[in-house]
Amino acid sequence: MSLADQFPDITKRNAPLVPYTHLKIGGPAEFLVQPRTVDELNAVLSTCQRDRVPVRMLGGGFNLLVRDDPVGGAVIRLVAEPFTFLTRDGARVTAGGGGQLFDLIAFAVRNGLGGLETLVGIRGTVGGSVRCNVGDRAGEISQTVRTVTVLTDAGKVQTRTRDELTFSEHQSDLDEPVILSVEFELASEPTSTVLKRMRKAWVQRKAGEPLSFQAGVRLFRNPPGQTAATLIDRAQMTKAKFGGAELSERNSNYAVAHPGTTARDILSLVDDVRAKVKERTGVALDQELHVW
Ligand SMILES: Cc1cc2nc3c(=O)[nH]c(=O)nc-3n(C[C@H](O)[C@H](O)[C@H](O)COP(=O)(O)OP(=O)(O)OC[C@H]3O[C@@H](n4cnc5c(N)ncnc54)[C@H](O)[C@@H]3O)c2cc1C
Numbered sequence: 675m676s677l678a679d680q681f682p683d684i685t686k687r688n689a690p691l692v693p694y695t696h697l698k699i700g701g702p703a704e705f706l707v708q709p710r711t712v713d714e715l716n717a718v719l720s721t722c723q724r725d726r727v728p729v730r731m732l733g734g735g736f737n738l739l740v741r742d743d744p745v746g747g748a749v750i751r752l753v754a755e756p757f758t759f760l761t762r763d764g765a766r767v768t769a770g771g772g773g774q775l776f777d778l779i780a781f782a783v784r785n786g787l788g789g790l791e792t793l794v795g796i797r798g799t800v801g802g803s804v805r806c807n808v809g810d811r812a813g814e815i816s817q818t819v820r821t822v823t824v825l826t827d828a829g830k831v832q833t834r835t836r837d838e839l840t841f842s843e844h845q846s847d848l849d850e851p852v853i854l855s856v857e858f859e860l861a862s863e864p865t866s867t868v869l870k871r872m873r874k875a876w877v878q879r880k881a882g883e884p885l886s887f888q889a890g891v892r893l894f895r896n897p898p899g900q901t902a903a904t905l906i907d908r909a910q911m912t913k914a915k916f917g918g919a920e921l922s923e924r925n926s927n928y929a930v931a932h933p934g935t936t937a938r939d940i941l942s943l944v945d946d947v948r949a950k951v952k953e954r955t956g957v958a959l960d961q962e963l964h965v966w
Contacts, residue, residue, distance in 0.1 A: 891928065929943055
């Protein structure tokens with residue numbers, strides 16, 4: 675019996691992933707599963723483990739390239755309320771892993787809690803953003819993380835404290851299949867002060883990104899003390915192209931997908947840029963973009 679037969683109410687077979695990724699390219703999922711409760715999610719994971727069905731978690735698809743071929747196994751989206759909730763206890767906020775980062779930031783600001791507002795404009799879910807440790811020089815999300823509650827391979831709900839986790843440039847060692855929720859430790863501050871910082875961060879971030887109507891993704895992590903964009907420019911790869919994929923003219927560390935771009939175009943561009951940067955600057959860039 676397939677996953678679609680066992681969980682018919684929450685599973686779609688051969689489901690396009692294009693609507694759920696920022697680049698709007700790539701093949702369909704063999705099974706797209708949207709569980710309604712944690713128990714249901716657990717049952718799906720146990721079945722996948724028993725039947726050796728590969729499992730992938732899909733957040734907002736902002737740091738993700740789906741290859742052109744079908745994605746085998748189960749792709750799970752956490753969109754139901756048990757995965758998107760927001761609660762507050764004093765200066766601590768707990769957010770479901772499937773909720774939007776923007777909703778979390780807005781909730782914190784409304785409650786006069788500072789610490790997350792400089793991340794404004796970064797799109798993604800809470801789970802995807804913590805796994806990818808989003809941020810920039812103004813701060814990273816990991817600085818406010820207190821605990822992360824995960825679902826393990828063995829189907830156990832476990833809470834890991836900040837001390838047990840390692841975060842670095844746009845990555846973490848969170849490798850359990852699912853981030854269920856994250857507790858943040860924030861600072862009580864006047865809402866007007868937090869809002870002021872948020873507005874400044876918004877303007878700075880938007881100036882360094884592709885234009886808002888363009889579908890673009892970040893490609894590489896910044897090496898220590900340098901930026902990937904500067905290295906790409908130094909290697910004279912500014913505005914490099916491959917098929918419909920092109921480096922953004924506003925920031926060379928983003929690939930923009932023009933209509934008709936394939937995943938293969940993006941991957942070829944990534945390979946070309948990485949090889950030329952290594953050859954011309956001696957620096958090996960580390961890929962930030964997750965590829966399925
Ligand atoms: C225009 C643009 C600008 C950006 N600017 C920045 C920036 O300034 N700083 C920055 O750090 N990033 C930036 N990013 C990258 C991106 O926004 C973040 O990495 C984003 O938070 C990823 O979250 P997501 O939910 O979209 O994850 P996805 O892209 O869907 O997934 C990323 C990874 O996380 C995993 N994942 C997702 N949800 C879960 C979960 N609940 N449990 C376990 N694993 C999960 C996925 O399996 C995948 O491996 C930018 C991206 C774009 C497109």
